[in-house]
Amino acid sequence: MARIAVVAGDGIGPEVVAQALKVLDAVLPGVEATEYDLGAARYHRTGEVLPDSVLTELAGHDAILLGAVGDPTVPPGVLERGLLLKLRFAFDQYVNLRPSRLWPGVAGPLATVKPGEVDLVVVREGTEGLYAGAGGSLHRDTPAEVATEESLNTRHGVERVVRDAFARAGRRERRKVTLVHKTNVLTHAGSLWARTFAAVAAEHPDVDTEYQHVDAAAMFLVTQPQRYDVVVTDNLFGDILTDIAAAVTGGIGLAASGCINPTGAYPSMFEPVHGSAPDIAGKGVADPVAAVLSAALLLDQLGHPDAAARVTGAVAAELAARTPGAPLRTDEVGDRLAAQAVA
Amino acid sequence: MARIAVVAGDGIGPEVVAQALKVLDAVLPGVEATEYDLGAARYHRTGEVLPDSVLTELAGHDAILLGAVGDPTVPPGVLERGLLLKLRFAFDQYVNLRPSRLWPGVAGPLATVKPGEVDLVVVREGTEGLYAGAGGSLHRDTPAEVATEESLNTRHGVERVVRDAFARAGRRERRKVTLVHKTNVLTHAGSLWARTFAAVAAEHPDVDTEYQHVDAAAMFLVTQPQRYDVVVTDNLFGDILTDIAAAVTGGIGLAASGCINPTGAYPSMFEPVHGSAPDIAGKGVADPVAAVLSAALLLDQLGHPDAAARVTGAVAAELAARTPGAPLRTDEVGDRLAAQAVA
Ligand SMILES: CC(C)[C@H](C(=O)O)[C@@H](O)C(=O)O
Ligand SMILES: CC(C)[C@H](C(=O)O)[C@@H](O)C(=O)O
Numbered sequence: 064m065a066r067i068a069v070v071a072g073d074g075i076g077p078e079v080v081a082q083a084l085k086v087l088d089a090v091l092p093g094v095e096a097t098e099y100d101l102g103a104a105r106y107h108r109t110g111e112v113l114p115d116s117v118l119t120e121l122a123g124h125d126a127i128l129l130g131a132v133g134d135p136t137v138p139p140g141v142l143e144r145g146l147l148l149k150l151r152f153a154f155d156q157y158v159n160l161r162p163s164r165l166w167p168g169v170a171g172p173l174a175t176v177k178p179g180e181v182d183l184v185v186v187r188e189g190t191e192g193l194y195a196g197a198g199g200s201l202h203r204d205t206p207a208e209v210a211t212e213e214s215l216n217t218r219h220g221v222e223r224v225v226r227d228a229f230a231r232a233g234r235r236e237r238r239k240v241t242l243v244h245k246t247n248v249l250t251h252a253g254s255l256w257a258r259t260f261a262a263v264a265a266e267h268p269d270v271d272t273e274y275q276h277v278d279a280a281a282m283f284l285v286t287q288p289q290r291y292d293v294v295v296t297d298n299l300f301g302d303i304l305t306d307i308a309a310a311v312t313g314g315i316g317l318a319a320s321g322c323i324n325p326t327g328a329y330p331s332m333f334e335p336v337h338g339s340a341p342d343i344a345g346k347g348v349a350d351p352v353a354a355v356l357s358a359a360l361l362l363d364q365l366g367h368p369d370a371a372a373r374v375t376g377a378v379a380a381e382l383a384a385r386t387p388g389a390p391l392r393t394d395e396v397g398d399r400l401a402a403q404a405v406a
Numbered sequence: 407m408a409r410i411a412v413v414a415g416d417g418i419g420p421e422v423v424a425q426a427l428k429v430l431d432a433v434l435p436g437v438e439a440t441e442y443d444l445g446a447a448r449y450h451r452t453g454e455v456l457p458d459s460v461l462t463e464l465a466g467h468d469a470i471l472l473g474a475v476g477d478p479t480v481p482p483g484v485l486e487r488g489l490l491l492k493l494r495f496a497f498d499q500y501v502n503l504r505p506s507r508l509w510p511g512v513a514g515p516l517a518t519v520k521p522g523e524v525d526l527v528v529v530r531e532g533t534e535g536l537y538a539g540a541g542g543s544l545h546r547d548t549p550a551e552v553a554t555e556e557s558l559n560t561r562h563g564v565e566r567v568v569r570d571a572f573a574r575a576g577r578r579e580r581r582k583v584t585l586v587h588k589t590n591v592l593t594h595a596g597s598l599w600a601r602t603f604a605a606v607a608a609e610h611p612d613v614d615t616e617y618q619h620v621d622a623a624a625m626f627l628v629t630q631p632q633r634y635d636v637v638v639t640d641n642l643f644g645d646i647l648t649d650i651a652a653a654v655t656g657g658i659g660l661a662a663s664g665c666i667n668p669t670g671a672y673p674s675m676f677e678p679v680h681g682s683a684p685d686i687a688g689k690g691v692a693d694p695v696a697a698v699l700s701a702a703l704l705l706d707q708l709g710h711p712d713a714a715a716r717v718t719g720a721v722a723a724e725l726a727a728r729t730p731g732a733p734l735r736t737d738e739v740g741d742r743l744a745a746q747a748v749a
Contacts, residue, residue, distance in 0.1 A: 133590075143590040172629055174517040193557070198594040208561035210598040214536070218551040245642070247476075247486040251541040255553040257482075278649040285628055285653040286515055299588070303646060306621040310628040
């Protein structure tokens with residue numbers, strides 16, 4: 064039986080995670096969920112962000128379901144670096160998987176794209192690059208201050224995520240991988256990514272490949288999102304590109320993600336791309352679709368593709384039946400999705 | 407009389423720059439233009455990218471008008487680092503100015519935005535960050551390869567570009583500056599940017615301010631580009647965000663930019679955001695509007711705001727009269743713009 068650690072977190076996190084659990088429970092009866100109190104509230108109460116003992120306990124689960132962490136009352140970086148990124152790095156979740164589909168029924172912002180036409184997945188590297196935390200500053204608060212941030216990239220880290228992207232592309236209809244980087248400026252890291260990509264591509268003659276600079280990719284995601292199938296890219300570029308992909312497919316309210324360790328050595332983590340949205344927290348109006356779709360990714364990762372497909376199908380039905388702009392109730396959406404997923 | 411150095415460059419560069427010069431000549435008769443042969447062709451012929459003697463000659467001009475550099479036959483980085491970025495850094499062009507307007511007559515990709523509603527300018531830092539060229543690699547082409555890229559940020563460099571952004575905002579109607587960074591992950595550089603921004607903001611109580619993470623800004627540029635007035639950001643974030651801004655306002659075919667040294671110690675450089683577009687080069691079908699709007703920025707910088715306004719007005723008339731999707735001839739557009747600008 065699947066043992067899930069639940070980190071509901073801050074803001075709308077608890078509300079949307081409750082719906083995801085409702086749906087999980089419907090399609091996989093007996094799933095065992097253990098709640099962990101982490102996030103802004105615990106930080107304010109105890110000063111703790113992620114105690115080692117909790118990290119050890121989390122490691123014993125099959126997967127982690129995360130709502131949202133972050134609150135304006137906590138200094139920038141404390142929860143992001145201390146909790147979210149700590150988990151991604153400690154559990155070596157090197158595949159940050161972010162699918163984007165323009166679902167029928169969803170009013171996207173683009174005049175040029177019809178529902179059903181966009182179906183892409185970004186495979187964002189999750190454990191390297193500018194997220195390594197390698198940086199510092201000197202002469203702080205003086206006119207001589209200098210601050211650095213270092214992007215660290217290894218052949219090991221790049222190759223494993225590129226391999227994952229090609230494997231995913233091989234299982235999809237269009238079988239295409241786009242590498243996004245900035246090889247014309249970031250010549251060292253860019254060259255490592257480009258050479259590694261070329262080497263892995265040579266082993267996959269059945270997969271089409273292309274390369275784009277990150278600025279061009281940001282533009283084409285707006286003008287021609289249909290052109291992408293699988294996109295593989297570095298940690299920070301992936302952060303930016305997946306928000307654009309979410310924006311053109313109806314907003315981060317619908318965007319799911321998985322921080323995956325494909326080796327299974329540590330649990331993978333699933334979380335909506337949206338944040339804690341403190342402005343609407345506690346009102347019961349947050350859209351739980353992104354959390355529920357994240358639960359579908361979790362099911363897929365844990366070896367329950369049929370259950371995952373039922374959840375995804377329920378979301379498709381829910382979205383197709385919506386009136387754009389109409390208000391929604393978080394728990395009602397959860398009830399409908401749970402019922403639909405087992406119908 | 408204004409002495410302009412012209413670097414027409416590669417691909418469509420010469421075609422579009424010719425139109426920009428035509429228009430400059432019309433509104434500022436007697437402007438003295440000296441052509442410099444730099445780019446892929448010279449590199450292939452002589453192996454030279456930017457000889458020191460040419461750099462010295464360029465320094466003696468009032469401004470530089472650049473078409474496009476880059477060609478698929480030249481390894482990534484050679485012309486970008488050796489020519490374009492070399493000029494930006496050597497001439498300390500710390501303000502990379504990129505205005506975006508959704509002009510009446512232009513069919514943008516967004517269903518949610520009407521022409522006239524978007525009028526923003528990105529003030530991109532031009533001489534620091536990940537563009538500093540600080541990086542390297544070890545154990546190249548082995549499984550142990552590691553590659554680094556370092557973002558270097560100084561109080562000096564951040565403060566001067568933030569000051570420029572506030573000064574520009576003070577001259578605009580909405581008087582708003584948005585700082586974009588990633589303070590929750592890039593905590594050292596992000597903190598430097600945020601503290602510097604706060605200090606300069608305190609001197610400008612008449613200017614509204616806001617902060618956004620780069621991923622959120624990328625999203626809002628797609629869903630609500632109307633909300634931005636002046637955006638100030640780091641070199642790489644600016645590279646990405648300005649391509650999104652261009653995409654939502656009709657494409658990089660219309661996007662102008664200036665690499666400005668506001669002190670006047672060295673010449674500023676003006677260039678369309680688009681690249682050399684080798685696929686359509688030499689056919690006379692490239693849209694020269696971005697090059698012509700770049701010439702308008704040049705006129706403004708050289709102290710000819712009336713001439714700049716005439717050029718911008720001519721572009722507005724040209725775009726309003728266009729049938730979206732209809733083919734165009736580069737030189738005919740240039741002729742019309744030159745005539746209209748002095749009408
Ligand atoms: C909260 C932040 C650290 C995080 C990131 O940058 O990865 C978020 O933006 C995301 O995309 O999951
Ligand atoms: C060609 C490249 C070096 C350049 C940049 O990254 O600045 C371009 O993308 C731009 O935006 O002017």
